[in-house]
Amino acid sequence: QSALTQPRSVSGSPGQSVTISCTGTSSDVGGYNYVSWYQQHPGKTPKRMIYAVSERPSGVPDRFSGSKSGNTASLTISGLQAEDEADYYCCSHAHTYVIFGGGTKLTVL
Amino acid sequence: QLQLQESGPGLVKPSETLSLTCTVSGGSIRSSGYYWGWIRQPPGKGLEWIGTINYSGNTYYNPSLRSRVTISVDTSQNQFSLKLRSVTAADTSVYYCVREQASSPDYWGQGILVTVSS
Numbered sequence: 691q692s693a694l695t696q697p698r699s700v701s702g703s704p705g706q707s708v709t710i711s712c713t714g715t716s717s718d719v720g721g722y723n724y725v726s727w728y729q730q731h732p733g734k735t736p737k738r739m740i741y742a743v744s745e746r747p748s749g750v751p752d753r754f755s756g757s758k759s760g761n762t763a764s765l766t767i768s769g770l771q772a773e774d775e776a777d778y779y780c781c782s783h784a785h786t787y788v789i790f791g792g793g794t795k796l797t798v799l
Numbered sequence: 800q801l802q803l804q805e806s807g808p809g810l811v812k813p814s815e816t817l818s819l820t821c822t823v824s825g826g827s828i829r830s831s832g833y834y835w836g837w838i839r840q841p842p843g844k845g846l847e848w849i850g851t852i853n854y855s856g857n858t859y860y861n862p863s864l865r866s867r868v869t870i871s872v873d874t875s876q877n878q879f880s881l882k883l884r885s886v887t888a889a890d891t892s893v894y895y896c897v898r899e900q901a902s903s904p905d906y907w908g909q910g911i912l913v914t915v916s917s
């Protein structure tokens with residue numbers, strides 16, 4: 691199985707919004723509402739930002755939102771802040787296993 | 800607060816078996832509805848899901864690693880373990896133990912770097 695497809699990099703200026711896409715198939719992203727998103731700063735452990743497509747864990751700012759359409763999930767970060775600069779990974783249930791995206795580097799200009 | 804901590808050797812020789820243990824504190828590994836798993840990240844690369852187990856011993860593995868991986872659980876010690884056989888340099892990674900709910904890892908250990916080298 692191949693990793694879910696994410697853009698390698700995205701960028702935005704402070705205050706702007708950016709969207710990171712995560713494309714899979716009907717066997718993973720499209721088949722289940724079990725998509726999560728993780729933020730990872732350099733040298734740090736990944737932090738869950740979104741689960742079940744659009745649910746935010748306690749403590750995650752509402753600037754972070756998730757959605758899904760067909761085989762593509764998306765993470766939108768509004769009101770970009772400098773501390774949002776990090777790598778972002780999507781993750782999906784895929785029948786009997788879990789699959790990650792290749793990761794997207796977000797640069798805040 | 801739930802905490803997970805990986806332990807094991809940081810250096811493994813090629814063709815040997817990588818063995819890691821994750822100790823869970825602040826909660827019981829017997830909690831229903833959760834799975835306990837392993838994820839790895841090669842230096843400078845992305846995340847790769849290895850596999851997962853619940854307290855009853857039900858396991859699921861990454862198809863690409865299934866032939867070399869065994870995950871086991873020891874509920875008496877509140878621990879679960881990973882064995883990866885016949886390792887090569889490509890298995891050099893930071894290995895994370897995690898708690899999963901509905902295929903979504905929520906709690907992560909701090910990670911342990913395992914280098915495969917002679």
